[in-house]
Amino acid sequence: MKLVLLHGRSQQDKDATRLKDEWVRALKLGLEKNNLTLDLPDEDIIFPYYGDLLIDLIDNPDANIENVIKKGNNGIDAETAMFISELLEEVKQNGDLTDEEVLKIAELNSIEKGPLNWPWIQAILRALDERNIFDQETLWIFTNDVFCYLKESVIRRKIDQFVRQYIPENDQCVWVGHSLGSVISYNILSEYTGNNIKEIITVGSPLGLNAIRKNLKSPLVMPGCSLNGWYNAYDRKDVVSLFPLENPYFTTDPVITNNGKVLNDTKNKHGITGYLKDKDVALRIYNSLYK
Amino acid sequence: MSKKIAVCIGVDKVKGFTKLSGASLGAVRFSEWASKNGYEVKVFTDQNENIVRSADIYDCIEASVDSMQCNQIIVYFSGHGISRGPNQEFWLLSKSGTNVNEFIDLRTSVDGASTCPVPYVLFISDACRSLPDAFNQTTGGQSIFPLRNAVSSSVVDIFYATRPGAPAFEIAGNDLTASYGIFTESLIDYLNGMYLDTIANYDNHGDSEVKYFLSKYYDPIQLRLNRNYKSLRKPSLNWIISAVEIQIKLKEIVEDKAHDKKLRQSPEFRLNNHLTEFPLISFTDEEGKDLVLKNNGGIGLLIPPIVPGDKSPIREIKDFTKSLWPNRSDTNLVKKAINNKLEEKVFVTEQMYSDTDYDWYTGFTVHGEEIQSFALMNGRQIVPINNFIPIGGNYPTPTSGLLILGNGSSIPVPIIEGFIGELIFKEGYLFTINYTPSRENYHVYKEFQSKKDMIMKKRNYIAVAANNGFDYKEVFNNINFESFGQIYDDPGSFLRIGKSLDPSLSLYASYAFRESGNWKKIVSVYDYIRRDAIPIIFDVAMLAGRLSDDTKTAAFCPVMSAGWSYGHLYAKYLNDDLLKAANYLKPGLWTNFETKGTDIILNKILKRKK
Numbered sequence: 001m002k003l004v005l006l007h008g009r010s011q012q013d014k015d016a017t018r019l020k021d022e023w024v025r026a027l028k029l030g031l032e033k034n035n036l037t038l039d040l041p042d043e044d045i046i047f048p049y050y051g052d053l054l055i056d057l058i059d060n061p062d063a064n065i066e067n068v069i070k071k072g073n074n075g076i077d078a079e080t081a082m083f084i085s086e087l088l089e090e091v092k093q094n095g096d097l098t099d100e101e102v103l104k105i106a107e108l109n110s111i112e113k114g115p116l117n118w119p120w121i122q123a124i125l126r127a128l129d130e131r132n133i134f135d136q137e138t139l140w141i142f143t144n145d146v147f148c149y150l151k152e153s154v155i156r157r158k159i160d161q162f163v164r165q166y167i168p169e170n171d172q173c174v175w176v177g178h179s180l181g182s183v184i185s186y187n188i189l190s191e192y193t194g195n196n197i198k199e200i201i202t203v204g205s206p207l208g209l210n211a212i213r214k215n216l217k218s219p220l221v222m223p224g225c226s227l228n229g230w231y232n233a234y235d236r237k238d239v240v241s242l243f244p245l246e247n248p249y250f251t252t253d254p255v256i257t258n259n260g261k262v263l264n265d266t267k268n269k270h271g272i273t274g275y276l277k278d279k280d281v282a283l284r285i286y287n288s289l290y291k
Numbered sequence: 292m293s294k295k296i297a298v299c300i301g302v303d304k305v306k307g308f309t310k311l312s313g314a315s316l317g318a319v320r321f322s323e324w325a326s327k328n329g330y331e332v333k334v335f336t337d338q339n340e341n342i343v344r345s346a347d348i349y350d351c352i353e354a355s356v357d358s359m360q361c362n363q364i365i366v367y368f369s370g371h372g373i374s375r376g377p378n379q380e381f382w383l384l385s386k387s388g389t390n391v392n393e394f395i396d397l398r399t400s401v402d403g404a405s406t407c408p409v410p411y412v413l414f415i416s417d418a419c420r421s422l423p424d425a426f427n428q429t430t431g432g433q434s435i436f437p438l439r440n441a442v443s444s445s446v447v448d449i450f451y452a453t454r455p456g457a458p459a460f461e462i463a464g465n466d467l468t469a470s471y472g473i474f475t476e477s478l479i480d481y482l483n484g485m486y487l488d489t490i491a492n493y494d495n496h497g498d499s500e501v502k503y504f505l506s507k508y509y510d511p512i513q514l515r516l517n518r519n520y521k522s523l524r525k526p527s528l529n530w531i532i533s534a535v536e537i538q539i540k541l542k543e544i545v546e547d548k549a550h551d552k553k554l555r556q557s558p559e560f561r562l563n564n565h566l567t568e569f570p571l572i573s574f575t576d577e578e579g580k581d582l583v584l585k586n587n588g589g590i591g592l593l594i595p596p597i598v599p600g601d602k603s604p605i606r607e608i609k610d611f612t613k614s615l616w617p618n619r620s621d622t623n624l625v626k627k628a629i630n631n632k633l634e635e636k637v638f639v640t641e642q643m644y645s646d647t648d649y650d651w652y653t654g655f656t657v658h659g660e661e662i663q664s665f666a667l668m669n670g671r672q673i674v675p676i677n678n679f680i681p682i683g684g685n686y687p688t689p690t691s692g693l694l695i696l697g698n699g700s701s702i703p704v705p706i707i708e709g710f711i712g713e714l715i716f717k718e719g720y721l722f723t724i725n726y727t728p729s730r731e732n733y734h735v736y737k738e739f740q741s742k743k744d745m746i747m748k749k750r751n752y753i754a755v756a757a758n759n760g761f762d763y764k765e766v767f768n769n770i771n772f773e774s775f776g777q778i779y780d781d782p783g784s785f786l787r788i789g790k791s792l793d794p795s796l797s798l799y800a801s802y803a804f805r806e807s808g809n810w811k812k813i814v815s816v817y818d819y820i821r822r823d824a825i826p827i828i829f830d831v832a833m834l835a836g837r838l839s840d841d842t843k844t845a846a847f848c849p850v851m852s853a854g855w856s857y858g859h860l861y862a863k864y865l866n867d868d869l870l871k872a873a874n875y876l877k878p879g880l881w882t883n884f885e886t887k888g889t890d891i892i893l894n895k896i897l898k899r900k901k
Contacts, residue, residue: 216442219362251359
């Protein structure tokens with residue numbers, strides 16, 4: 001039995017080994033809450049680390065929040081701006097931020113009636129940050145990564161190809177995906193024709209966001225490779241994943257099992273450790289591995 | 292959970308048009324077939340005094356697309372339709388007689404559909420494609436599909452009940468409730484499995500895919516003796532009818548039915564490449580056997596094959612003997628001849644273009660039409676000398692002009708410095724445009740000479756496509772490029788090479804890419820032309836979405852009539868007077884302003900100098 005852990009946004013100060021350790025440590029903490037231990041040799045825990053590849057593939061990895069704030073939409077094409085605008089607007093609504101609050105925090109006196117209102121996008125980022133809902137740099141990087149992965153077919157193909165090689169075709173496995181990793185997991189597993197995935201488990205998944213969902217292949221499906229379906233856990237305060245993966249946000253047949261009771265203790269309610277430390281999430285992974 | 296959706300629209304009554312009786316019935320009948328066969332059905336008809344509005348249809352389709360549950364959408368329309376030119380087809384809804392916002396623009400709807408994340412979309416148009424009268428001319432209509440820019444775009448096919456420029460007919464039954472459209476009637480029969488020789492099964496044997504037809508797979512006599520004497524290889528396999536199978540013989544069936552009524556109606560099918568099949572209907576193996584037994588193993592209807600005429604397609608083009616539109620509506624024999632002979636003929640050295648070297652640096656030569664004058668954007672008018680229009684004496688060289696014909700109508704023309712444009716007319720219609728580098732444009736001229744054969748092949752291809760209403764794909768599919776040692780993915784990829792030697796190729800390539808929904812490649816064409824520092828033809832910049840207040844284009848508006856469908860791309864950048872002039876466009880392949888439109892442009896835009 002293998003356990004595949006697919007990360008979301010890579011963190012600049014962590015390499016693959018450290019990141020994997022962090023995941024495993026958090027999972028062990030979650031299991032301890034159930035008086036359980038993770039009895040898997042390290043080589044059976046597969047951690048496809050695509051973070052460096054993604055950064056290499058993105059033309060402008062420095063397109064970070066500073067550039068956006070300082071330079072506005074110079075050099076950012078309409079398609080990018082449109083996607084970012086739509087995604088952040090959803091995140092804003094999820095964070096219960098009203099337009100009036102955004103205007104006030106950003107000290108904007110007027111709104112341009114144009115299709116790509118860049119100051120408004122910047123204002124949302126600032127407002128989410130100031131309200132401690134999501135720090136603007138992380139949210140920007142997440143948005144940029146998701147955009148590049150979903151809209152640049154070369155990047156998507158290469159990332160999918162890279163991760164696909166880690167599917168343990170001769171063993172059963174439990175597949176866990178977090179954040180962008182859950183989007184990649186969906187794309188790969190919905191096309192994988194094997195039948196050795198014991199269960200798909202996603203945490204902090206943004207698949208329910210309209211901006212992301214509509215950039216997937218239609219119709220949405222329950223990946224046929226999974227023997228025991230799909231379990232999705234989220235924190236209701238995690239602004240990028242607070243929608244359950246069910247009708248109308250992400251309709252599949254058979255339906256996905258959703259758990260919205262996670263209390264993620266990371267600052268933005270989205271961090272992976274906050275999910276894996278959760279008692280129920282850890283137990284689900286354990287049961288899927290051993291039962 | 293995947294859904295198949297059928298949006299069925301039928302409009303009998305449009306102010307100013309003959310009242311139909313069978314359009315709404317056609318939509319209802321099609322919806323009944325669809326519902327019976329697993330489609331989720333949405334019906335929009337004007338029965339019971341209902342008003343069919345484009346916004347309602349749009350909302351319905353947008354919701355279906357955004358549900359991310361559809362793997363197939365069929366949009367069926369029965370009612371009045373008009374065609375202003377190739378790829379400018381409009382469906383008329385209840386209020387179209389008085390409200391231009393109630394036309395459905397089929398072309399932009401197809402373009403929208405191709406951006407949506409629905410694997411397969413089929414438009415079925417049981418409507419006339421006749422030319423509009425002046426009152427009902429429109430340069431735009433509504434799209435009923437949203438723009439989505441999906442990663443995996445749709446395959447979009449179109450079934451037209453009739454050829455461009457021609458009417459579709461409904462036949463009155465014993466009473467009004469029995470009226471029906473010939474096309475719809477035939478299509479439903481077809482989809483119910485009446486024609487066994489067009490019901491297919493796709494199976495895999497090792498690495499190869501094998502296609503069987505139901506009529507040949509089962510022997511009806513043996514089947515009657517022992518129903519289980521043979522079966523499909525696996526129970527999961529089905530018999531299907533997809534657009535590819537429909538194309539096999541629906542055309543002949545409709546032609547035949549129309550002929551019986553002393554009418555002429557010939558459907559047209561525009562099919563994209565199908566890497567996988569999208570069944571419109573599936574039959575289990577047992578149902579397939581039932582169909583064989585029911586139809587006695589024979590073919591539902593015996594249709595005599597139409598014998599291709601012994602005509603050379605190239606000569607057809609060269610002779611220009613028939614006017615374009617009548618020719619289009621009556622092209623079955625010619626088209627079959629083209630299909631048979633195109634491959635061997637299209638690349639022959641015989642060609643229809645002049646082969647003259649020009650010493651003048653920039654200008655035009657016109658064939659087949661009397662020219663009155665040529666107006667530049669600064670209002671100056673040039674009088675042609677033996678149908679040659681020299682452009683000179685201005686710095687910088689203007690990039691746009693208006694060719695004024697003897698009958699007072701006019702054509703916007705891109706001026707490309709260093710090139711001589713050649714405009715070829717056929718029976719009063721502009722047929723094709725090409726550009727040849729002037730001898731004075733030395734380096735380009737030399738390169739052109741070395742690659743002349745390649746450019747001529749493309750021009751011949753364009754001429755055949757023009758004769759076919761600029762249906763690039765249909766012509767492209769009939770050429771075996773491999774036999775010439777060349778392989779191209781699509782017509783646009785074939786056409787785009789050489790665009791710096793003949794900039795008109797950028798125009799044709801862009802429209803060909805548009806036809807296949809390949810918008811990113813249009814942007815690539817635009818970028819290359821821009822790098823070559825050649826003026827960019829208005830349509831290329833427009834289709835690439837690169838029009839802006841600062842973009843300098845050759846020609847001041849779309850030069851192909853199909854370009855007028857893209858109001859959302861150009862409207863912001865054309866002044867009001869030009870948009871007014873666009874109300875006076877003549878139907879045809881290329882933009883051609885009637886006298887009234889010409890006057891507006893000359894007086895209001897070019898500020899004619901007396």
